[in-house]
Amino acid sequence: MAAHEQTRCENCIIRELNSLRALKKEELKAISDSKEMRVIKKGEPLFKEGEKLGGVYCVRNGVSKLSKISDNGKDQIVKIASKGEVMGQRSVIAEQTTNLSAVALNDMEVCFIPKHNITAGIQDNPEFTQAVLKYMAQELKVADDVIVNMSQKTVNQRLAETLLYIENNFGLDAEGYLALILSRSDIADVVGTATELCIRTLAKFKKEELIETKGKRIKLIDKKGLNQLKNGF
């Protein structure tokens, strides 16, 4: 069980990134004993909108989109979750079905933590609860910002913002391209527009020398310019 030993929660660095860091040693042990590591291939779902989750997913590696289908039938990406994020927390806490679907954007490694571990933590460990509370408060603020951006900004502005967001949160590869590679259609689903317009706008950015592209990969050239665009000119 050497391989499994390496993944004991007590030794896991990932948890430092999220509210699980507020847990005590014995709580972590309990989680370690009941958790389950899963490998999800690119494109596969972790869960779907409307499912009842038996626990939460802690991302060890890879990136997942969290999206929701609108009444009009189009997918809207609400959030992108990566290393260290806990997915499904909201549903477990509210004791509701998920309101979002999670699909892997590249190959992922996640730990599934049964919900009783989480609810037990919330009942017995005030520090953990406090950490979760603060995390949710932050999420709520971010969500408000997204609402305002989606309502008031143009596709131009939102695309510029999305590109900068990706660079800030996922960094660059060796050649200076955005490390997180999304399909044009996924970018469009983040921006909340038709794929064609997304492509056209990227082409425009390229012509204005704000970005460069190489296949699906994108490199930000003029970050100042993108920032100006993001706010209104």
Place this chain on the structure above:
Amino acid sequence: MAAHEQTRCENCIIRELNSLRALKKEELKAISDSKEMRVIKKGEPLFKEGEKLGGVYCVRNGVSKLSKISDNGKDQIVKIASKGEVMGQRSVIAEQTTNLSAVALNDMEVCFIPKHNITAGIQDNPEFTQAVLKYMAQELKVADDVIVNMSQKTVNQRLAETLLYIENNFGLDAEGYLALILSRSDIADVVGTATELCIRTLAKFKKEELIETKGKRIKLIDKKGLNQLKNGF
């Protein structure tokens, strides 16, 4: 102090509507002693985006809009808060400045509860914390829904949705008109569009006999039709 006696939190029915109902008698007494009742006139702000709040506001009467100015300078209403809602909770919990502004949409009565009462409750009373947690989880879900709606739905759909929302949450007056009366420009700020388009769309709804109007007041005639509109036809 007879008048003040009536407003002791222990006897307040309003608190049954929110997470404060999970508080114990002595906690409520402590709050009663330090809380402060405020009257806010229509159009006056309770607080502004970026302020540091010394506590939360519990709405006893009246309605407030919670909005945020986008980088483009336009106001977007993110939420409408009424009787029983606690405003400013998020900022107090996250120990951050507010991300939203609150302005009274009609005359209001609110109780200001200093934040130490809230943080004390969170530290000492797990049931209260749990209640707050669930409340925030619910808010987060609603916010996700709003994101998807704002991103994917047309003004038509969003306006229909907003009208139905107002009827469901604020009810009707004696004549069957929406009990919550908003200016056209406030409606536009909820829907996230220009006032003119909001007005024009209302006019269209009227022509299609989905609604009737009388001055600023609006009556929903064909709720089924509005519902169909809200989802895509």
Place this chain on the structure above:
DNA sequence: CGGGTTATTGAAGCCTTTCAATGCACGTGG
């Protein structure tokens, strides 16, 4: 190499914003 998916481009038309002008209602002071 073939088939299927993804990217790109054009063009038409609808949706939304914006500017400009007018009407309406309410409250104030003369």
Place this chain on the structure above:
DNA sequence: CCACGTGCATTGAAAGGCTTCAATAACCCG
């Protein structure tokens, strides 16, 4: 009581933004 001003409601028209359909090109996988 009336004239007036202010702010909100309403309407028209033009310009720009966005979606959609359709067709073509590039790419990736086996």
